[in-house]
Each structure stands twice: as structure tokens, then as C-alpha cells.
Amino acid sequence: MKCQLCNKQATVHLTEIINGEKTEKHLCEECAYNDGITIKAHVPINELLTDLVESQEQASELSELTCPQCTMTWSEFRKGGLLGCPKDYEIFDEPLRKIISKAHENAKGHIGRSPLKVSGKHQDQMSLFRLRQKLQHAVDNEDYEVAASLRDEIEKYGVHN
Secondary structure, three states, X not given: OEOOOOOOEOOEEEEEEEOOEEEEEEEOHHHXXXXXXXXXXXXXXXXXXXXXXXXXXXXXXXXXXXXXXXXXXXXXXXXXXXXXXXXXXXXXXXXXXXXXXXXXXXXXXXXXXXXXXXXXXXXXXXXXXXXXXXXXXXXXXXXHHHHHHHHXXXXXXXXXX
């Protein structure tokens, strides 16, 4: 299947259903990236196995974590998904941070969809974030003309790298 934007081989296939209406996108990785779609790379099997063993070791240690205030255990939280009291945030701080970080693919800020109605400042931040991603992509691909253009565009936001 060909990319709908540039006719290269499509490797990213998205299906979106909004209000019962189904739309499909077929894009190459570059067009998907330019469209703001993050692609998670495949992980080698040995890395998956190592992570699995480490997570099992951590799980046995974490299962013993218990909140002294509400007596909730880490295992109970993992099964139910809800914390028992405000003290749980302190007791389970480290493992909670790891879960949140993993859910956001180690990003330092929010990634994902934005509300339909967002402030101009938030839109500027998202635009700046996307420009920086494109800049990094251009630098990684040694496309210095595009990188210079993106740098100039970023500077319009009053940000100097």
C-alpha cells in the first residue's frame, strides 16, 4: 500500500472512528512523523526478556509495600487501579512515577491528544514542541537546510536554542 501523501511505501496504518465514522490513514514513517504521529520502535527480544525478569524481581519487592494509613498494598493498587488515601502517593511515589513515565514514553511533559478547546498559549507550546521534534529529525537525517529553516521558525516564538 502506498503513502497517501507522498506515494512511498506506507508502513503506518491508522484507523480512527469518530461519531461512528471510520477514517483510515496509510502513511510512510516520514509523513507520519511530519503529521505529529509518534512511532514506537520494535524492541529486541533479549531486551524484552531482561525487562520481564527485572519487573518480576521488582514486583515481588513492591508487593510488600503497604500504606500505614489505609493499609492498601501495592498489589491491591495494581489490581484495582485506585489509591486508598492521599498518603499512598508518598508511599508508592517511586513505582507510580515509573508507571507514569512509561505511559508517556519517558516524555517530560504530556503527550497525546489535546482538548478541542485549548488556549493560545497551549497551542503555541504544542506547535513549538512539534517544531523541535521536526528539527531533531532533520538534524538526525543531516538535512541542514530544513534544520536551519525550523530553527528560524522556533526563534519566532522567542526561544533561542
